[in-house]
Amino acid sequence: MSGPALRLALEIDGDGAHPAAWRRAAHSPDHLLTPRRVAGVAAAAENAGFTLVTLDDGALPPGSAPDVVGRIGAVERAAFLAASTSVVGVAPVVPVTYAEPFHVSGQLASLDHISVGRAGWVVGDEPAPAAARAWGRPLVDGTAARTREAGDGIDVTRALWDSWEDDAVIRSVATSRYLDRDRLHYVDFTGGTYTVKGPAIVPRPPQGQLVVLGRPDAVPAGRLDVALVGGPDLAAVTAAAARAEAPRTFAEVEVALDTPHAAAEDRVADLERHAPWTQRGRLRYTGGATGLIALLAELTGVVDGVRLHPLVLDEDLPVLSRLVIPALVERRLAVRPLPAATLRAHLGLERPANRHAVAVPAAPEETR
């Protein structure tokens, strides 16, 4: 365990967790897909003291009319905001149901280089048949098949991250060699439906391996660094966290908070007039900041962190920033990330040795 204090993650896709969140956003709809908006939300999350922001994604539109149907790719947004922040971790959702794992692994490794070790990967899932039609690929049908694709995708991606040893670039003037091919490795991956030769194009990420997050029920066991666990109440979350076979667990928590202008219940009711806030089997908290602090206090010791899904980012994030996080930090129930450390370090995870490294070094934290 990384200690009882929680690490805080924030999902920042779109305008918030509610499908109609855009109606209460502090900006007009056409401002959502702009660089200013992407950078602004990330800066607010970083200033608030979040350890990690995640960005949801998929091949299909995020919602349906009259709600938001537009979304910039999560990897592109993550790279953009990694370059405009300096402390917060950044983890895009990337499904590997249909994507090319060679590209995915390179994009994510690049994100880790760009952020100097602050990158994570939320393994996504594309269950809708429409996703197969968008990709123009045969449908990956059923949970078992999608879980297999997720497992293969993670395995080959992790293998590619290790396909360059940390010291593969040798710049040996004496022998005219820039690379040492003995420190580069073919992955020769054979999965259920495809093979990948390797090695990667992108050198090993600064963290060695990015932090891999995902739902333990959507990924074969033993693949994740952080299990994102659901459950409608504390008992269910506790049970799910105990079942998750991952070094770290984060609870998924949907939040609607009282703001200086409106009570949480009224804000939810206002949006419910337009669309239901579908239950996804996650903890949901509606009320004042004090109650949320109490709920999160109960989660310390149960999970290592929480991922918050605010009803409306523009309304709930300021309350989290002003009231919730300062109180949690003051009571040592949560920690803020420190500058110049990697996401792995923030989560108390070691930098893993390369599977190909002959002598395993002491693996000090990467903090360049």
Place this chain on the structure above:
Amino acid sequence: MTRTDPLDVPRPHAQLHFGVFFQGVNHWTIWSDPAGGSQIDPANFRRVAQRAERGLFDAFFLGEGLRLREVDGRIHELDVAGRPDAVTQLAALAAVTDRIGLVSTSNTTFNEPADLARRLSGLDLLSAGRAGWNVVTTDNAWTGANFRRGGHLDHADRYRRAEEFLTVARAIWDGWKDGAVSGSPGAPSWSAPDAVRQVRHRGAQFDVDLAPTLPRSPQGHPVIFQAGDSGEGRDFAARNADVIFSAHGNDFDDALAFADDVRRRLRAVGRPEDDLRILPGTEIIIGATEAEALEKKRWIRLQQVTPATALGVAGLLWGLDLSDRDADGPLPKEDPVVAENDGSFGARRVADPREAVAEWRQKAETNGWSLRETVINLGPQRGHVGTPAGLADRFTRYVRHGAVDGFNITPYLIPDGLDDIVDLLVPELQERGVYRTRYTGTTLREHLGLREPRGAREPLGASAERPGAG
């Protein structure tokens, strides 16, 4: 060159455009000198892009790697390698630059339109209209070994796939009506009811059905670049590209012949001659005097062409492993072996190795060159060498006579290889009135002086039009 009336040229007001190409995987990026910096450190990408922007360049380019190069089945060790995913790196640069275009080299054989078109579109929005796409194709199974898709695409099919890819990508980029998203906070609907058009395409290469998720950017579509040099490649560019790269930028007559050929092909497909920008790749070496520039070139070539590299370059030409030969000795006595290219070292430039070897032998003998000196003098290095004023005069002639619209410059040193160009050459060009003194537009399309994207002007053949998607 005799001085003439500056207005007595075919294009008296033509302007020169510069792009910078951050590293290929080839031996002209010098890594052995302490000034040769990291090829992956994000600070170096930022530094080159910001330096180019200070020099009012049109664009910053990144290449693409799909498999590490090999020689005789073993990974090639002598040259720089290891680079970031292009679109991802460019999305980061969009946050720390303001005006410069950001161009990704992305392959149509090992990508799918729904994914790549969306990624490029996202880059275009995050950069407020500065994205470009250098469209490349691959046909070999060797590269395919890294992909689900795998396998081999017939050589003839690679351009067919690229063209169909572009058709689908354009339909995706045009999927949203202008002004599709509401500008009013109290709007009843996030987007107009019929704002998004479903893209349905069924062709020989792609069978897709999707709802595009992004609006058009301030420049409409990403700017399309293309680098094919074969007749087929030039025709592809004439039909599809906004900018064509080439290796025809180092000799005036050769550059002009290429440009005239491209313009002829443009006319043949019904496009105006000025619809395509011609930006050959080149290297620029600058000295305070001609002698100093030549001295610098000599140093650069010796850094680029080490004895091992000379043997490697010659080995590729001969089709033989020459790594145990003496680079400072004579050329190999053997005849070259003509083998089929499997793609593992990129595209070969030499059509007939026997002819090239005969030329190398004759020139080496005449000049008394060693193998290494022969590679230095006759090998694939290319570029312009001179003083700032001399180069400015030369480039003015190139652009005003329509031989080029500019150059895509590969610096021999990262990250500081652009300094001489930005600090010394650009002011000379500005003095001659052939180079901008400030950015007058905000998008890459505006920098290049291009018209609206094709999709906006021409009916699309790709998609069945049916409103109400989403």
